[in-house]
Amino acid sequence: MDENFIGWLQYLWSLMPIMMKGFQITLELFFKTILWALPLGLIIALMNISKFWPFRAIGKTYVWILRGTPLLLQLFFVYYGLPYVPVIGVVLDRFPAAVLTFVLNYSAYFSEIFRAGILSIEHGQYEAARSSGMTGFQMMTRIILPQTIRRVIPPISNETITLVKDTALVNSIGLFELLQAAKSSVNRDVDATAFLLAALFYLIFTLVLTLIFNAIEKKNSKHEIR
Amino acid sequence: MYVIEALDIVKKFGKNEVLKGVTLQQKKGEVVTIIGPSGSGKSTFIRCLNKLETVNSGTIRINGETLVETVDGKVQYAKERDIRKMLTNTGMVFQNFNLFPHFSVLQNVMEFPVTVKKQDKETARKRALELLEMVGLKGREDAFPIQLSGGQKQRVAIARALAMEPKVLLFDEPTSALDPELTVEVLKVIKQLAKKQMTMIIVTHEMSFAKEVSDKIIFIDQGVIAEQGTPEEVFDHPKSERLHSFLQSYHT
Numbered sequence: 001m002d003e004n005f006i007g008w009l010q011y012l013w014s015l016m017p018i019m020m021k022g023f024q025i026t027l028e029l030f031f032k033t034i035l036w037a038l039p040l041g042l043i044i045a046l047m048n049i050s051k052f053w054p055f056r057a058i059g060k061t062y063v064w065i066l067r068g069t070p071l072l073l074q075l076f077f078v079y080y081g082l083p084y085v086p087v088i089g090v091v092l093d094r095f096p097a098a099v100l101t102f103v104l105n106y107s108a109y110f111s112e113i114f115r116a117g118i119l120s121i122e123h124g125q126y127e128a129a130r131s132s133g134m135t136g137f138q139m140m141t142r143i144i145l146p147q148t149i150r151r152v153i154p155p156i157s158n159e160t161i162t163l164v165k166d167t168a169l170v171n172s173i174g175l176f177e178l179l180q181a182a183k184s185s186v187n188r189d190v191d192a193t194a195f196l197l198a199a200l201f202y203l204i205f206t207l208v209l210t211l212i213f214n215a216i217e218k219k220n221s222k223h224e225i226r
Numbered sequence: 227m228y229v230i231e232a233l234d235i236v237k238k239f240g241k242n243e244v245l246k247g248v249t250l251q252q253k254k255g256e257v258v259t260i261i262g263p264s265g266s267g268k269s270t271f272i273r274c275l276n277k278l279e280t281v282n283s284g285t286i287r288i289n290g291e292t293l294v295e296t297v298d299g300k301v302q303y304a305k306e307r308d309i310r311k312m313l314t315n316t317g318m319v320f321q322n323f324n325l326f327p328h329f330s331v332l333q334n335v336m337e338f339p340v341t342v343k344k345q346d347k348e349t350a351r352k353r354a355l356e357l358l359e360m361v362g363l364k365g366r367e368d369a370f371p372i373q374l375s376g377g378q379k380q381r382v383a384i385a386r387a388l389a390m391e392p393k394v395l396l397f398d399e400p401t402s403a404l405d406p407e408l409t410v411e412v413l414k415v416i417k418q419l420a421k422k423q424m425t426m427i428i429v430t431h432e433m434s435f436a437k438e439v440s441d442k443i444i445f446i447d448q449g450v451i452a453e454q455g456t457p458e459e460v461f462d463h464p465k466s467e468r469l470h471s472f473l474q475s476y477h478t
C-alpha cells in the first residue's frame with residue numbers, strides 16, 4: 001500500500017481522541033436539549049390551545065419571539081448579554097448557556113409541531129371520550145396525546161436532525177465541541193482532514209437517528225389512521 | 227321513573243333555532259327510534275342528552291338525576307363532576323364509530339370501565355371478552371381498529387358503550403356509514419339488545435328495522451316532534467301530510 005496513504009490513516013487515527021472529546025460535548029448538548037425541549041414544547045403547545053386566554057397570550061408570545069429571532073442571536077444574548085441585564089444579571093458558563101438557549105429555541109419549534117398534531121386529531125375522538133364521562137385530563141392523557149405523539153414523530157424527527165447540525169453554532173460562543181475540535185486541528189496541522197472527519201461524525205450521527213425514527217414509525221404504522 | 231326525561235328542549239346554533247321545544251320521556255326497557263328528514267335536528271337532540279351539545283332551554287334528567295334544568299328562563303347545568311357521573315349512564319354509538327385507533331379491540335372495550343370507573347383490569351377484561359363474543363367478534367380482541375371492516379368497527383363501538391353498563395344507549399345513525407351487508411350485522415346486534423330490554427334511543431334511516439325493533443317512533447321535522455306513536459301508528463297510519471310524504475320517499 002502507498003506509504004502516504006498509510007501515513008494519512010495514522011494521522012487520521014491520531015485525531016480521534018480530540019474529535020471524540022468534541023463529539024461527546026456535542027452529544028451531551030443534543031440529548032439535554034431533546035430531554036428538556038420536548039416536554040417544554042408540549043407544555044407550550046397545551047398553553048397555546050388552552051381556553052384560558054392569558055395562557056394563549058404567553059404561549060403565542062413565547063413562540064413568536066423564539067421562532068422570530070436568529071438562534072445565533074439568542075445564543076449571544078444568553079451568553080454575552082444576560083450578565084448586563086438588570087435584576088437577572090446572571091453569568092452562565094458556556095455549556096449551560098448553550099443548553100438553555102437550545103432548549104428555549106427548540107421547545108418553540110416542538111410546540112408548534114405538537115399543537116398541529118393535537119389539532120389534527122378528529123373531533124369524534126374527543127366526543128367519544130367526553131360522552132363516556134372522562135375528565136379532560138383522562139381524555140388528553142389516554143386518548144388525545146398518545147395519538148398525537150404517534151402523528152408528530154415524522155416532523156419531530158426532522159427537527160431533531162436539524163438540531164444535530166445546529167449544535168455546531170455553539171462554536172460561536174467558544175464552546176469546545178465537535179466542530180471546534182476539528183477547527184483547532186485544521187489550524188494547528190494545516191490539514192483539512194479533521195473537517196472531513198467531523199463531517200463523518202455528523203453523518204453517522206444523523207444516519208443513526210434516521211434509522212431509529214424509521215423503526216419507530218414502522219412500529220406505529222400498524223395502528224395509525226382508522 | 228323515567229330513564230331519560232327531556233322536557234321542552236330548545237337548541238339554537240347562532241340565530242338558527244334547530245330544536246324548538248322537543249320532549250321525550252322514556253321508560254326502562256323502551257326502544258325509541260327517531261326519524262325525520264335531513265337537517266331536522268335528530269342528531270342535535272340526541273347529542274343534547276349527553277351534553278355533546280348544550281341546550282338553550284329545557285330540562286334533562288338521566289335516571290332521575292338532573293343534567294340541566296331551566297329555572298325562570300335560566301339554564302342551569304349540574305356540576306361538572308356530577309355530569310361526568312351521569313354520563314357513565316349514557317353510552318353513545320356514533321355514525322363514524324370513533325374507535326380509538328391506538329388501542330386494540332380489547333383495549334377499546336376496556337378503556338372506559340378501567341379509566342372512568344376505576345374497575346380493576348381483570349374484571350374489565352373478562353367483561354370485555356364477554357361483550358365481544360356477544361357482538362360476534364370473539365377472536366378479534368387483539369386486532370386494531372384499522373384492520374376491521376366498518377361493520378366490525380361499529381360492533382366494537384357497541385361493545386365499548388355497553389362495557390360501562392349504561393342505563394341507556396344512544397345511537398346516532400349507527401349504520402349510515404356502512405354498506406348494506408355490513409348494516410345487517412350491526413342491526414342484528416341492536417335487535418339482540420332490544421330483546422334483552424336494553425333501553426335505547428336510535429336515530430336511523432332504516433325504516434323496516436325501526437318498525438321491527440321500536441316501542442315508540444318519534445318523527446322530528448324542522449325542530450319539532452311532528453308526530454309520534456307506536457310503529458303501527460306512525461308507519462301504517464300516518465296522520466300528517468309531512469310524515470306521509472316523508473315515508474313515501476323511502477318506498478320509492
Ligand SMILES: Nc1ncnc2c1ncn2[C@@H]1O[C@H](COP(=O)(O)OP(=O)(O)OP(=O)(O)O)[C@@H](O)[C@H]1O
Nearest residue numbers: 239242244262263264265266267268269270271399
Ligand atoms: N355545530 C353546528 N353548528 C351550526 N349548525 C349546526 C351544527 N350542528 C348542526 N347544525 C345545524 O342544525 C340543523 C340540524 O342538524 P342535525 O345534524 O341535528 O340534523 P339531523 O336531523 O341529524 O340530519 P341528518 O339526517 O342529515 O343527520 C342543521 O340545519 C344543521 O346545519
Ligand SMILES: [Mg+2]
Nearest residue numbers: 268269270399
Ligand atoms: Mg344526524
